[in-house]
Amino acid sequence: xxxxxxxxxxxxxxxxxxxxxxxxxxxxxxxxxxxxxxxxxxxxxxxxxxxxxxxxxxxxxxxxxxxxxxxxxxxxxxxxxxxxxxxxxxxxxxxxxxxxxxxxxxxxxxxxxxxxxxxxxxxxxxxxxxxxxxxxxxxxxxxxxxxxxxxxxxxxxxxxxxxxxxxxxxxxxxxxxxxxxxxxxxxxxxxxxxxxxxxxxxxxxxxxxxxxxxxxxxxxxxxxxxxxxxxxxxxxxxxxxxxxxxxxxxxxxxxxxxxxxxxxxxxxxxxxxxxxxxxxxxxxxxxxxxxxxxxxxxxxxxxxxxxxxxxxxxxxxxxxxxxxxxxxxxxxxxxxxxxxxxxxxxxxxxxxxxxxxxxxxxxxxxxxxxxxxxxxxxxxxxx
Amino acid sequence: xxxxxxxxxxxxxxxxxxxxxxxxxxxxxxxxxxxxxxxxxxxxxxxxxxxxxxxxxxxxxxxxxxxxxxxxxxxxxxxxxxxxxxxxxxxxxxxxxxxxxxxxxxxxxxxxxxxxxxxxxxxxxxxxxxxxxxxxxxxxxxxxxxxxxxxxxxxxxxxxxxxxxxxxxxxxxxxxxxxxxxxxxxxxxxxxxxxxxxxxxxxxxxxxxxxxxxxxxxxxxxxxxxxxxxxxxxxxxxxxxxxxxxxxxxxxxxxxxxxxxxxxxxxxxxxxxxxxxxxxxxxxxxxxxxxxxxxxxxxxxxxxxxx
Numbered sequence: 001x002x003x004x005x006x007x008x009x010x011x012x013x014x015x016x017x018x019x020x021x022x023x024x025x026x027x028x029x030x031x032x033x034x035x036x037x038x039x040x041x042x043x044x045x046x047x048x049x050x051x052x053x054x055x056x057x058x059x060x061x062x063x064x065x066x067x068x069x070x071x072x073x074x075x076x077x078x079x080x081x082x083x084x085x086x087x088x089x090x091x092x093x094x095x096x097x098x099x100x101x102x103x104x105x106x107x108x109x110x111x112x113x114x115x116x117x118x119x120x121x122x123x124x125x126x127x128x129x130x131x132x133x134x135x136x137x138x139x140x141x142x143x144x145x146x147x148x149x150x151x152x153x154x155x156x157x158x159x160x161x162x163x164x165x166x167x168x169x170x171x172x173x174x175x176x177x178x179x180x181x182x183x184x185x186x187x188x189x190x191x192x193x194x195x196x197x198x199x200x201x202x203x204x205x206x207x208x209x210x211x212x213x214x215x216x217x218x219x220x221x222x223x224x225x226x227x228x229x230x231x232x233x234x235x236x237x238x239x240x241x242x243x244x245x246x247x248x249x250x251x252x253x254x255x256x257x258x259x260x261x262x263x264x265x266x267x268x269x270x271x272x273x274x275x276x277x278x279x280x281x282x283x284x285x286x287x288x289x290x291x292x293x294x295x296x297x298x299x300x301x302x303x304x305x306x307x308x309x310x311x312x313x314x315x316x317x318x319x320x321x322x323x324x325x326x327x328x329x330x331x332x333x334x335x336x337x338x339x340x341x342x343x344x345x346x347x348x349x350x351x352x353x354x355x356x357x358x359x360x361x362x363x364x365x366x367x368x369x370x371x372x373x374x375x376x377x378x379x380x381x382x383x
Numbered sequence: 384x385x386x387x388x389x390x391x392x393x394x395x396x397x398x399x400x401x402x403x404x405x406x407x408x409x410x411x412x413x414x415x416x417x418x419x420x421x422x423x424x425x426x427x428x429x430x431x432x433x434x435x436x437x438x439x440x441x442x443x444x445x446x447x448x449x450x451x452x453x454x455x456x457x458x459x460x461x462x463x464x465x466x467x468x469x470x471x472x473x474x475x476x477x478x479x480x481x482x483x484x485x486x487x488x489x490x491x492x493x494x495x496x497x498x499x500x501x502x503x504x505x506x507x508x509x510x511x512x513x514x515x516x517x518x519x520x521x522x523x524x525x526x527x528x529x530x531x532x533x534x535x536x537x538x539x540x541x542x543x544x545x546x547x548x549x550x551x552x553x554x555x556x557x558x559x560x561x562x563x564x565x566x567x568x569x570x571x572x573x574x575x576x577x578x579x580x581x582x583x584x585x586x587x588x589x590x591x592x593x594x595x596x597x598x599x600x601x602x603x604x605x606x607x608x609x610x611x612x613x614x615x616x617x618x619x620x621x622x623x624x625x626x627x628x629x630x631x632x633x634x635x636x637x638x639x640x641x642x643x644x645x646x647x648x649x650x651x652x653x654x655x656x657x658x659x660x661x662x663x664x665x666x667x668x669x670x671x672x673x674x675x676x677x678x679x680x681x682x683x684x685x686x687x688x689x690x
Contacts, residue, residue, distance in 0.1 A: 229596065229597060
């Protein structure tokens with residue numbers, strides 16, 4: 001009896017092992033709740049669509065099913081390490097994410113200890129990849145983004161005084177304001193910068209400050225939860241200045257808040273709808289089929305730049321797996337350095353020191369507040 | 384000078400009025416049960432979420448607003464019956480832990496329903512329009528809030544001083560057991576307290592979310608905490624105290640946010656000092672100072688322990 005039982009058990013183990021061997025796991029390290037939940041979900045949509053489009057990958061002559069394993073880092077740096085730990089425990093080969101630099105920095109050491117490479121999708125703070133060999137990134141960096149926005153505000157909008165607002169203790173906000181200030185003052189402008197505590201919903205006083213200082217632009221590179229408040233309150237104060245935003249602003253949630261107001265809104269971003277028509281129509285069709293995906297996208301089929309970036313990140317991960325010829329995280333990490341991929345958001349290649357993508361342009365968009373859509377303004381580089 | 388300070392005072396009064404409506408709920412429950420109802424801030428948030436979903440289902444605003452007020456009062460009633468009443472004889476600490484449990488339950492329930500995404504609060508016409516007074520632009524709701532708060536407080540004070548329920552409430556808050564012996568139905572008095580507190584929190588939520596238009600499961604935490612501080616500040620158990628405390632905290636916090644600019648315009652300082660960052664720290668530091676000087680708060684009664 002015992003013999004039969006053990007035989008059955010061994011058989012079951014072998015069978016399940018055989019079934020398991022056909023799957024490669026990719027970790028999705030994104031916020032699905034909290035202040036950045038809306039952005040994180042849109043970034044995930046890009047990956048889910050890519051996974052829907054290409055659900056298998058050929059690694060070393062075997063076809064593997066790609067399984068996305070999710071971990072919600074809750075937009076908070078104290079939840080991020082345990083979310084990262086859960087991905088490590090799942091045995092993922094490579095991690096994608098996160099939306100938001102702070103959580104990426106917080107999760108990074110866990111991935112480093114486990115020897116799992118991570119591909120940053122839209123985390124723009126330099127510290128994410130600086131000084132480590134496992135965190136890569138496919139988007140531009142804040143020193144670049146801050147300078148682009150400063151150039152645009154000073155040269156194109158003709159503004160000489162800028163008001164900057166950052167969330168206290170948020171690496172992304174504070175970092176970006178720092179680089180913006182450096183560049184804007186370098187050009188000869190004046191910058192007033194302030195911070196607000198986490199959980200603030202009353203921005204009227206900060207907006208009054210900007211008006212009192214005679215600021216031409218109000219630059220607030222923060223989470224979507226705060227942006228919608230700032231937009232609504234700026235509208236009710238009839239703000240005379242333009243609102244300037246970073247990549248977090250490029251979301252249909254923000255455009256909805258701005259629709260029907262007299263605000264001027266300018267944002268820098270990774271991708272402009274229409275940049276890759278095939279991807280645009282494909283993801284729109286997919287969103288319209290899947291009601292849950294539609295809800296996660298904010299209830300309409302506008303394409304967020306972060307979705308395009310999530311889509312590219314998934315394919316970069318597949319390229320790395322193919323190049324590695326194995327699902328071993330170490331091999332994938334080594335292979336990533338030489339991966340090149342022509343994505344919908346442009347060509348992606350990593351520089352050899354920190355594993356940052358080589359990018360030299362950003363898109364500037366403005367909000368068409370009458371029709372409720374983002375409109376393309378220009379491609380802005382530095383100098 | 385007046386022109387510079389005015390916008391900050393306006394937002395201060397508006398925020399203060401909203402804190403006041405929440406603070407009354409804390410202070411009334413404390414006065415009667417000696418319980419700090421930690422779930423009160425979340426009841427306020429749930430009122431916001433209810434409004435979002437009821438309006439989204441196509442119900443017109445003139446029905447949905449009263450409906451939200453009634454439903455929130457009902458939720459307050461149910462919370463008391465389910466989570467606090469069975470613990471009436473238990474040590475006070477147990478009820479407090481139960482309150483924390485209710486708070487987390489509400490937050491996580493809303494997290495589950497909304498999926499953690501910000502919900503856009505429906506626009507209430509007229510009160511969300513912009514208006515300009517003395518050169519400062521703000522929403523009509525900013526001006527309505529303090530007036531409505533004061534009207535509601537006057538009504539509440541009248542209710543407490545001149546009705547039978549009010550008399551019962553005063554008796555219960557003075558001495559729980561004796562009033563029970565005198566034939567006051569404790570349970571209905573306590574239920575009435577929770578219904579009134581939740582109703583005012585729901586009114587507060589309509590005013591608050593008209594100004595700050597997104598609702599998320601943690602939306603109740605910060606206003607709840609500030610309102611609690613306001614209640615302690617004014618002397619917990621005292622309704623006028625809670626209202627005065629709330630206005631002081633709202634105005635202080637907004638003046639601090641604009642203090643840099645005010646100082647520059649007044650010629651006292653010449654550069655930004657970064658004081659804005661300390662707006663919350665200042666509020667809480669003020670609380671500590673008041674409590675050190677006057678441990679019972681501004682209007683708090685001095686309690687004598689009976690042997």
